[in-house]
Amino acid sequence: AQSVTQLDSQVPVFEEAPVELRCNYSSSVSVYLFWYVQYPNQGLQLLLKYLSGSTLVKGINGFEAEFNKSQTSFHLRKPSVHISDTAEYFCAVTHNTNAGKSTFGDGTTLTVKP
Amino acid sequence: EAGVAQSPRYKIIEKRQSVAFWCNPISGHATLYWYQQILGQGPKLLIQFQNNGVVDDSQLPKDRFSAERLKGVDSTLKIQPAKLEDSAVYLCASSLDRWRENTGELFFGEGSRLTVL
Numbered sequence: 001a002q003s004v005t006q007l008d009s010q011v012p013v014f015e016e017a018p019v020e021l022r023c024n025y026s027s028s029v030s031v032y033l034f035w036y037v038q039y040p041n042q043g044l045q046l047l048l049k050y051l052s053g054s055t056l057v058k059g060i061n062g063f064e065a066e067f068n069k070s071q072t073s074f075h076l077r078k079p080s081v082h083i084s085d086t087a088e089y090f091c092a093v094t095h096n097t098n099a100g101k102s103t104f105g106d107g108t109t110l111t112v113k114p
Numbered sequence: 115e116a117g118v119a120q121s122p123r124y125k126i127i128e129k130r131q132s133v134a135f136w137c138n139p140i141s142g143h144a145t146l147y148w149y150q151q152i153l154g155q156g157p158k159l160l161i162q163f164q165n166n167g168v169v170d171d172s173q174l175p176k177d178r179f180s181a182e183r184l185k186g187v188d189s190t191l192k193i194q195p196a197k198l199e200d201s202a203v204y205l206c207a208s209s210l211d212r213w214r215e216n217t218g219e220l221f222f223g224e225g226s227r228l229t230v231l
Contacts, residue, residue: 004156032218043118043205043222044157051217090156094218101170102220104156 002027002093006105014113021076021108023091033074034092086112118223120206126229132194135226139208148191149205157205196230203227
């Protein structure tokens, strides 16, 4: 079985400040890792994904994440946030042998204040 | 390219009534999923289809929930009878073929928000 823990349910930050959203996962097999963003009243859209190779992955809107196998973490970062980044962020993990079945964390609400 | 289409966007019903949600995935996506997202939680998989066959429905409350994908394209999720705890957003997602080139990326619709009174 696999599980995902997002360590912060809410992260308030001022505009242009850096932010880190933390995600830890548990799995007995190799996994693929994802971050999705959900704006109000919309579905989820992919920010970035880690499949293999370089542990630092870059996504859309200036976000990046680092896969740390020893710490089973996949934290999301952005060096300078904008008001428009205010949204719910979900970390997800998928077995690489059954790539369709994703397990999601409970989400982190990022609120960017002016 | 058209995205995943869902309807209705919003539905309010009384408990013990029935409701149905419809989903049309991205063209060419063989795999279709229904997720339930309760307020304050992440999406939880209810059922996964590969073409018109069920791959995983282990988390589907089969006494009240049913889903079908008869022609391997669009899908319907039904709840009958509804309970208060079924209030949630029902998300449909699709992905490329399960076995080939499937990296697990999901493409989501905007969701159907159900309120049970």
